[in-house]
Amino acid sequence: MIGSSATIFVTLGWLVNRHITRPLTTLTYAAKRVASGWRETPIPIVGADEIGDLSRALAQLTNELNETIVKLEDRVAQRTLQLQRTLAQNEALLAQERRRSRSEQVLIDLSLALSHLTDEAAIYRCVVDTLATGKEPDDRIGIYTREADGTFWIPQVTHGYRRDPFLKVVASKTLEQMHANPCYIADLSAYPIQGFPDLQGSVVAATIQLYQQDYALLALYRPQPNAFTDDEIAYVGIAARLAGQALTRVRLVGSLQQAKEAAEAINRERSAFLARLDHDVRNPLNTIIAMGEMLREALTDRPAASEDAGTIARAGRRLLSRLNILLDSAKIESGMLTLQPEPFSLDTLLDDVLSEIAPLIRHNHNRLEVERPSHLGLIVADLNRLRHVLIHPLRFAAATTRHGAITVQVQRQTADAQRDVLAVTISDTGATLNEQHLKALLTPFALPSTESRRAGEGQGLALSRQLCELMGGSLAAYPRTPAGISFMIHIPIVLPREPDDPVAQTRYWPQPDIVLVTAIEARTLQNALEQVGWHVQRAASLAEAIAHVRRPPSALLIDTTHERASVEAMLLTAGWDAVPVIWLCSADSGEGAIRCARWPGEVEAVIRTVKTVLPRPQQPSNTILLIEDDTPTRLMIRHALESDGWHVLEAGNGAAGKTIWLSAKPALVILDLMLPDGDGLTLLHHIRQTMTTPVVVVTAKTLHHDEQSVLTNIGATVLQKGRYRRSDLIAAVRALAK
Structure with a gap:
């Protein structure tokens, strides 16, 4: 029983092992290998039962999985290849963009470098050196220009040629006939050239244009066909255009420089002509005027002859005025006239102008109406030029009006903290002129109309307008209804600050009688005091006067803008406490303890006050040296001086004048600056090294601002020929000769 059971169990175990366990083990092993990555491992088919079905299903799954994996790998490989291609393209584009960026930067640097060059050869060399980067060692570069007859191209700057430059290619008719700029020949072998049958390579050429015309040729050659990219071709074209722009700029700058030099030469010639005209015309006119006045005075016992001489002098003055x-x-x-601003009273100027024009207004039976503030105050401007601006329109209005009215309206308008605007309107009821005639009157050198010539020709109106514009203002004229003209003048004026002039004539002048410290019409007061015979020295401040005057003066004139206590302290410290002080007051000071003179005001009142502390000086010498090359002028001045009691020594040139000056030691020298043997200014500089003789410069030369400043610093008084009267000369001589 037991044996039978064991046999049955053994048989069952064997069957289970054979049909179940072993197939499952084999199948499991194969599945594990597949799972481990051995996808090629075959799946065994075991049996026809359920395990066999399982093995067949697993084999089918494995095959399908393998096929799927293969497909995925193919797709991944394709995608990877696509990505690699895209990356390569992007890298190529990036490299191209970098090259383009570098090229653009090189072109920018080239443009900057060309902008500083002023020579054609330097421009050519800069372009060629920029193209010859060294990255392409076989590059051959050249810039060529045509010969005068246009037959051959001449190399100007080349790079990379071992023997002859690449002339035949760039000069070939094939290249010249191509209209593209730049033009590109990818393969030169396709264009046979006589003398170069085996020529190969490629070339880029671009014309360098000057004023939109082909002027030069830029060529870049490489021995390989198709050697240039589109960017390189464009690069050469841009370089050629930059070179053309640089050449155009150089030519324009050269033309402008030549035009500037020509204009400067013309201006110098015009200046010399005007100076010569001043000298050659004013000298004889001034002589005629002076001799006429002398004859009129000498012929007082013969009224008819005296009147004729006076007519000659008056006609000469009219001609000289024009x-x-x-x-x-x-x-x-021509820019030769410079302004000389100084502080002065606008009220005084206006009073002087109206007083001067009043006789003409009365002569024509006109009525003068003036509308002005009670006090216009001080301004800083060129006194003489502003006077000219006002006097010419007033004279025209007075001359063209009969039995009418002339109205003058004056306003001082505030512009800003530093400047005001002087607004003057001059209206009359006289001649009626249309706008065309008025425009001609205000235009320099324009021919005046018949009406204006009959009315008095309006001499000086154009000059008034020019002076207004020189001062930064304007002058306009408008016809009035029913009759008359209105002149509207607007001039910016500077408020008085620190005086422009430092101490005048301090270094070389003798000890002054009077020191004048004021910014209010200082020149006017100085001239008036010097005409009396005192030597007056102006100063911008009391401290400056003390620093420049070697010994205390005989009197001090100072305005009340300075604090009295401070002035007295400075005088005591400097040892000037014994100097009489005259205070220049704009009104009654109300202090009886101080000596005052009203200024601005009557010059005679100031002179009377000065005479209370300082008597009029006596002339210590009566010898005057006259250095003048023009004989009639020299004769006229000598007669004028001798009639005033002076002894006159004469010299017709600088050398003779220098000898007499050093030996005779005159009390005063009258000097002409334009001498036949040199410049009077040079002579004056030389004499001033050893002598301090007062000098009156009488010249027709047009003085520039620098020359005027030099004469002022040297201590010379300037009288412009044709602009001074005999009385002015006598007054200056009396004031200076000591």
Whole structure:
């Protein structure tokens, strides 16, 4: 029983092992290998039962999985290849963009470098050196220009040629006939050239244009066909355009420089002509005027002859006045006339102008109406030029009006903290002129209309307008209804600050009688005091006067803008406490303890006050040296001086004048600056090294601002020929000769 049971169990175990356990073990082993990555491991088919079905299903699954994996790997490989290609393209684009960026930067640097060059050869060399980067060692570069007959191209700058430059290619008709700029020949072998049958390679050429015309040729050659990219071709074209722009700029700058030099030469010639005209015309005119006045005075016992001599002098003055207007207009146009601003009272200027024009207004039976503030105050401007601006329109209005009215309206308008605006309107009821005639009157050198010539020709109106514009203002004229003209003048004026002039004539002048410290019409007061015979020295401040005057003066004139206590302390410290002080007051000071003179005001009142502390000096010498090359002028001045009691020594040139000056030691020298053997200014500089003789410069030369400053610093008084009267000369001589 037991044996049978054991046999049955053994048989069952064997069957289970054979049909179940062993197939499952084999199947499990194969599945594990597949799971471990051995996808090629075959799945055994065991039996036809359920285990066999399982093995077949597993084999089918494995096959399908393998096929899927293979497909995925193929897709991954394809995608990877696609990504690699895209990356390569992007890298190529990036490299191209970098090259383009570098090229653009090189072109920018080239443009900057060309902008500083002023020579054609340097421009050519800069372009060629920029293209010859060294990355392409076989590059051959050249810039060529045509010969005068246009037959051959001549190399100007080349790079990379071992023997002859690449002339035949760039000069070939094939290249010249191509209209593209730049033009590109990818393969030169396709264009046979006589003398170069085996020529190969490629070339880029671009014309360098000057004023939109082909002027030069830029060529870049490589021995390989198809050697240039589109960017490189464009690069050469841009370089050629930059070179053309640089050449155009150089030519324009050269033309402008030549034009500037020509204009400067013309201006120098015009300046020399005006100076010569001043000298050659004013000298004889001034002589005629002076001789006429002398004859009129000498012929007082013969009234008819005296009147004729006076007529000659008056006609000469009218002619000289017109000449002065024309010369001043020409000087303004050529930039030779400079303004000399100084502080002065606008009220005094207006009073002087109206007083001067009043006789003409009365002569024509006109009525003068003036509308002005009670006090216009101080301004800083060129006193003489502003006077000219006002006097010419007033004279025109007075001359063209009969039995009418002339109205003058004056306003001082505030512009800003530093400047005001002077607004003057001059209206009359006289001649009626249309706008065309008025425009001609205000235009320099324009021919006046018949109406204006009959009315008095409006001499000086154009000069007034030019002076207004030189001062930064304007002058306009408008016809009035029913009759008359209105002149509207607007001039910016500077408020008085620190005086422009430092101590005048301090270094070389003798000890002064009077020191004048004021910014209010200082020149006017100085001239008036010097005409009396005192030597007056102006100063910008009391401290400056003390620093420059070697010994205390005989009197001090100082305005009340300075604090009295401070002035007295400075005088005590400097040892000037014994100097009489005259205070210049704009009104009654109300202090009886101080000595006052009203200024601005009557000059005679100031002189009377000065005479209370300082008597009029006596002339210690009566010898005057006259250095003048023009004989009639020298004769006229000598007669004028001798009639005033002076002894005159004469010299016709600088050398003779220098000898007499050093030996005779005159009390005063009258000097002409334009001498036949040199410049009077040089002579004056030389003499001033050893002598301090007062000097009156009488010249027709147009003085620039620098020359005027030099004469002022040297201590010379300037009288412009044709602009001074005999009485002015005598007054200056009396004031200076000591």
